[in-house]
Amino acid sequence: MKIVRVTVTPIAFRDPPLLNASGIHEPFALRSIIEIESDTGYIGLGESYGDAPALAIQQQVQSQLIGLDPFNLNQLRAIVQATVAAHKPASLAGAELAPGSHASKAVSNAYSAFEVAFLDLQAHSLNVPLVDLLGGAVRDRIPFSAYLFFKYAQHIDSPYKPDSWGEALNEEQIVAQARRMLETYGFKSIKLKAGALEPEHEVACIKALKKAFPGVPLRIDPNANWSLETSIRMAELLGDDLQYYEDPTPGLDGMAELHKRTGLPLATNMVVTDFDEFRRSVALDSVQIVLADHHYWGGLRDTQVLAKMCQTFGLGVSMHSNSHLGISLMAMAHVAASVPNLDYACDTHYPWQEPDEEVIKGGKLPIIDGCVQVTRAPGLGLELDHDQLGMLHDQYLSCGIRQRDDVKQMRRYQPDWKTVKPRF
Numbered sequence: 047m048k049i050v051r052v053t054v055t056p057i058a059f060r061d062p063p064l065l066n067a068s069g070i071h072e073p074f075a076l077r078s079i080i081e082i083e084s085d086t087g088y089i090g091l092g093e094s095y096g097d098a099p100a101l102a103i104q105q106q107v108q109s110q111l112i113g114l115d116p117f118n119l120n121q122l123r124a125i126v127q128a129t130v131a132a133h134k135p136a137s138l139a140g141a142e143l144a145p146g147s148h149a150s151k152a153v154s155n156a157y158s159a160f161e162v163a164f165l166d167l168q169a170h171s172l173n174v175p176l177v178d179l180l181g182g183a184v185r186d187r188i189p190f191s192a193y194l195f196f197k198y199a200q201h202i203d204s205p206y207k208p209d210s211w212g213e214a215l216n217e218e219q220i221v222a223q224a225r226r227m228l229e230t231y232g233f234k235s236i237k238l239k240a241g242a243l244e245p246e247h248e249v250a251c252i253k254a255l256k257k258a259f260p261g262v263p264l265r266i267d268p269n270a271n272w273s274l275e276t277s278i279r280m281a282e283l284l285g286d287d288l289q290y291y292e293d294p295t296p297g298l299d300g301m302a303e304l305h306k307r308t309g310l311p312l313a314t315n316m317v318v319t320d321f322d323e324f325r326r327s328v329a330l331d332s333v334q335i336v337l338a339d340h341h342y343w344g345g346l347r348d349t350q351v352l353a354k355m356c357q358t359f360g361l362g363v364s365m366h367s368n369s370h371l372g373i374s375l376m377a378m379a380h381v382a383a384s385v386p387n388l389d390y391a392c393d394t395h396y397p398w399q400e401p402d403e404e405v406i407k408g409g410k411l412p413i414i415d416g417c418v419q420v421t422r423a424p425g426l427g428l429e430l431d432h433d434q435l436g437m438l439h440d441q442y443l444s445c446g447i448r449q450r451d452d453v454k455q456m457r458r459y460q461p462d463w464k465t466v467k468p469r470f
């Protein structure tokens with residue numbers, strides 16, 4: 047079997063004004079959609095970062111894959127490594143919350159983008175679900191968590207209308223957001239994206255959630271925007287309210303000290319983002335739960351390696367997300383299905399994306415009882431909707447955004463917005 051066509055299509059889909067430690071989401075989020083076709087007529091799909099530097103690497107790799115055997119993942123890795131070495135990717139300012147788009151992750155992120163499509167193609171040719179190439183499914187329903195954000199009612203720049211979620215800045219509004227997430231999708235745990243407003247207020251929102259949803263596991267993620275002292279102070283206020291405390295404070299040393307001082311289980315998608323950081327984290331006991339993400343951990347197979355390492359060193363495994371569509375969601379579900387020690391419900395931004403903005407046939411994937419059902423059709427079990435792809439590509443061309451920049455967007459609301467971190 048040989049690859050005869052590789053297409054990388056950048057797309058943009060609408061994104062609500064969600065607040066985070068850097069600033070605020072722009073009106074559109076970027077992704078790239080990858081199609082790889084074999085001479086035998088099979089198609090493999092992938093979804094990855096659509097920011098300019100990541101896209102440039104994907105586009106440089108694209109033509110070099112023609113003629114390659116889609117089972118030759120080592121050759122794919124060699125091509126990606128050589129391409130990245132030849133074209134030093136630019137660093138991204140204003141997008142530090144998308145670890146996969148960092149220059150240092152260029153190889154693992156581009157490799158992953160194509161690895162998923164290669165595996166999808168392999169599985170199609172063997173007429174098996176992708177998860178079977180990962181050792182088979184240990185579960186067929188993958189639990190996800192409600193992912194709450196503080197948010198404004200609408201984007202400041204015209205012509206964006208209010209979205210259906212409305213404003214969420216105070217306790218009542220956050221509880222209402224959670225209630226809608228739980229009622230609509232059946233999520234059984236809740237994560238609050240923090241680091242945006244005053245820490246005491248964010249902790250008060252956790253208390254309000256605890257009161258409104260007793261027994262539902264809660265997590266808070268200030269994206270390293272709290273100093274060590276603030277993180278300790280908030281830990282005292284939080285007591286035993288949390289399932290885990292995600293990236294409250296910066297750095298491996300800061301997280302290690304915080305764990306030593308509070309004993310709380312700390313999770314991360316910021317201080318452990320590659321195997322070198324993993325090794326250093328284990329030596330320091332910086333984190334107790336690693337949030338995997340195949341998009342920047344080097345694909346589905348390397349995510350399995352990460353999970354095995356977590357098991358070896360007694361760490362928990364959960365899953366991180368950035369704004370994404372259904373191909374990413376199903377790739378996450380297939381790798382999650384293959385990981386025996388996935389101990390926690392995974393993150394997903396999927397509910398924040400509009401119902402009419404999906405690239406796969408059949409529209410948005412259902413989340414029922416908080417879970418995504420792992421497909422049993424060959425590969426990822428998904429087919430691309432080319433009309434939708436064309437529409438979202440046109441939106442990419444017209445939206446003017448080429449690189450995520452939550453800081454720049456925040457300065458439209460607050461012109462003097464500073465990037466100082468930790469802010470609190």
Ligand SMILES: O=C([O-])C(=O)C[C@H](O)[C@@H](O)C(=O)[O-]
Pocket residue numbers: 064065066067143144239267269315366367368369393395
């Ligand atoms: O867990 C996380 O840190 C994230 O999900 C990172 C994201 O970039 C999130 O902060 C966002 O979408 O604003």
Ligand SMILES: [Mg+2]
Pocket residue numbers: 267269292293314315316366
């Ligand atoms: Mg996080």
